[in-house]
Amino acid sequence: RMYSYREVAAHNSENSSWVIVDNEIFDVSKFLEFHPGGKQILLQNAGKDVTEVFHMYHNSSVLTKYRSKLKIGEVSDYKAASKVRVANSFGDLIPFGDPLWYQRLQSPYYKNTHIQFRNRIRQFVDTEILPNLNEWKENSQPPRDLYLKMGAQGFLACMVGPPFPFDYVDAGTPYPEDFDYFHELILYDELARCGHSAVVAALSNGPAIAISALYRFGSEEQKRKWIPDILMGRKFCALAVSEPGAGSDVAGLACTATQQGDVFIVNGNKKWITNGTYSDLFVTAVVTGAQGHGGLSLILVTKDTPGFSTRKVNIRGSDLSGTAYLDFDNSPVPVENLIGQEGKGWKYAMYNFNHERFYVVTIMARLARVCLEESIRYAMKRKTFGKYLHEHQAIRMKIASMARRCECLHSWLESVVFNMCQMTHEEASMKLGDVIALLKAEGSRVYEHCARETTMIFGGNALYCGGVGDRIEPAVSQVKGYQIPAGAEDVMDDFGARTIFKLARVTAKL
Ligand SMILES: Cc1cc2nc3c(=O)[nH]c(=O)nc-3n(C[C@H](O)[C@H](O)[C@H](O)COP(=O)(O)OP(=O)(O)OC[C@H]3O[C@@H](n4cnc5c(N)ncnc54)[C@H](O)[C@@H]3O)c2cc1C
CATH class of the missing domain: 1.20.140.10 (Butyryl-CoA Dehydrogenase, subunit A, domain 3)
Structure with a gap:
């Protein structure tokens, strides 16, 4: 509905409090008690255009969150400040707030397919991620259905890098034409626009980092079993290399896997493992031979492995990305879960370093x-x-x-x-x-x-x-x-x- 400034001004009491932000009218009567800044400040401004003071103290994502509940109409006699339209520009046009090829400069790198892909992700982030961030902070991970949506959009599949993994996604999954690393750059760049690196890690660590060795060096059987579920967002995957005693120096890893018949018996710990609290699969670096790079192998550990447990590591800012400590206590892992060849773990892990x-x-x-x-x-x-x-x-x-x-x-x-x-x-x-x-x-x-x-x-x-x-x-x-x-x-x-x-x-x- 449309209301004039004069009509809005009449709603200036506790029984009926309306405010204007930009050209939108919000009925905040029932919100007075819940306003984090207190009820009085809202009452003092009831019936008024609070655009300036609102933007001074709030981020505009607040509006996205409350619009559906509180918005009752728009101002009929609103006059927007006129802005210059910049031809072929995209986004909010805060100068340098986006890469300059979005705003005013030419770039030799981007084609129409990149532009279309960017527009698709931007819309996804604006509608599916930005309005919900605060809610997720209260839980310790973004909702699973968001991850499923990213899978269905083909975004998770893009994270393994070109060429697009057609063989491991559901039929009909959208993909960018002429998929290349610039599409991938746009994908991470636009996702990170939410400003929350733990959310980005939660939504991308599996396909971008953790599954690389499985995807490049796993057997066809292993890949068929896991990759489609991970790329479609049905399963989470973590990469478990670092340990309490060794991070930068991978040659110092101490988690062992000793073959006994058709299983490896795994003993040791892993620390700082992103997505660890909620992953279904762990691509895990273990010592199967002599100490050092040449003795490392990668094995697939499922979360239900006996003697295997995970617990949350309280690491600053990483609540949402499920950073975990892993414990292996005589955990039997089938020998067929070895990725590629024994002793090649370091080579396989290094393969993805640049990416x-x-x-x-x-x-x-x-x-x-x-x-x-x-x-x-x-x-x-x-x-x-x-x-x-x-x-x-x-x-x-x-x-x-x-x-x-x-x-x-x-x-x-x-x-x-x-x-x-x-x-x-x-x-x-x-x-x-x-x-x-x-x-x-x-x-x-x-x-x-x-x-x-x-x-x-x-x-x-x-x-x-x-x-x-x-x-x-x-x-x-x-x-x-x-x-x-x-x-x-x-x-x-x-x-x-x-x-x-x-x-x-x-x-x-x-
Ligand atoms: C938020 C977060 C998420 C992570 N996610 C994962 C994950 O998913 N999977 C995983 O396996 N690991 C993960 N890690 C672990 C990460 O890879 C290690 O923390 C990292 O490799 C460094 O190891 P470290 O912490 O043991 O530090 P150390 O290797 O003990 O080094 C300590 C410090 O010394 C300095 N240093 C070390 N060697 C040198 C050198 N040669 N020259 C100069 N300076 C040096 C470095 O600056 C380093 O910060 C994560 C870590 C963090 C913080």
Whole structure:
């Protein structure tokens, strides 16, 4: 229904309290008692256009959450501030809040199929993920039916990388035309736009990381048994490599699997395992031979294996991604659950390193951008000392440094992805390993920088769950969770630098 400003103004009492946000009218009479900021502030503003004050203290996802319950109509005499339409642009058009090819620049990398794919994921994130994030925080994982929807959309299948795995998805599953790594980049980038890295990890860790060895080196029987269920979202899968005593140095793993007849008896522990509390399948690194890389094998462990248990690890910001501690106590695992050959576990795990790091960098690049995007919004509405934040030069410097670092990171990422598209896996392993390692180290520094600067711009609201900083609070609090996994930052830098000297010795004129 349409109401005039005058009609809305009459609803200014406890019995009937209406407010206007933008052009929408909300009846908040029954919400007065539940308003986190208190009843009085709503009553003081009842009957009024509260657009400015609303956006000052809330993130717009609040509207998405309450619209269906509280919205009663729109303002008949509303006049929207006129905005310039930018041809061929996409998104909210906060400058640098999306990659610049969304907004105003040309890019050699993207075709129509990428644009269509991006639009599809954006709509999915806007309708299925963003409005529900707060609810999921109260549970410890996103709902299973969301994961099923991602499977049905073909998004999970895209995460194994090109070519699209037609043989392992249900008939009719949609897929992007000419599927390549740029589609995958868009997928992780758009998912991470929700600002919540644990949600992204919960929704992607299985297909993007955990199943790689099974998918590339498993027997056809193993693949048929597991991959379709994982790619269609019916089952969760975790990768269990790290242990309490060994993370970066995989040669130090101590979880053993000793063959006895037709089973391996597994003993030991795993720590930090993403999706571990709710996974159905664990691709697990075990020592089957001598200590060291050559003695490692990968086996498939199902959650119902006798003597096998998981428990939650309280790790900052990772509640939703089910980080777990795994315990194997004389657990029998059928010998046919060995992936590929015994002793090749390290080789199989390494196969996905470039892909895994590309995935992590893409997520970090977007989380950094979320910090930038929200900082620009906030700096244009928050006033201190009689000025908007963006009118203070110190704040503008922060925005500038975030914008240039986000854009440099994204451009480097795109150039790496372009090369991934051109190369065979073998060539990419040889030529891109050090580049992607350094990119990963740079990604976590850019993300850390943006998380720091956005905190200084938002002040207390950066640390407050709910309210205007709702979208950046998880991005800020989870920054450390990306510096360590998939190759700790310093380990990546060291690997990159060692490769530089190795190559210099072999190829350069010194
Ligand atoms: C949020 C999160 C999720 C994770 N998910 C998984 C998962 O799903 N599956 C899994 O198997 N593991 C997972 N991990 C574990 C992760 O892979 C390890 O934490 C990581 O490999 C580092 O190992 P570590 O913590 O044992 O640190 P260590 O290897 O003990 O290293 C400690 C620190 O020393 C530094 N360091 C170590 N060696 C060097 C070196 N040579 N040069 C310079 N500095 C060095 C590093 O900066 C490192 O941070 C996860 C971790 C986190 C935090």
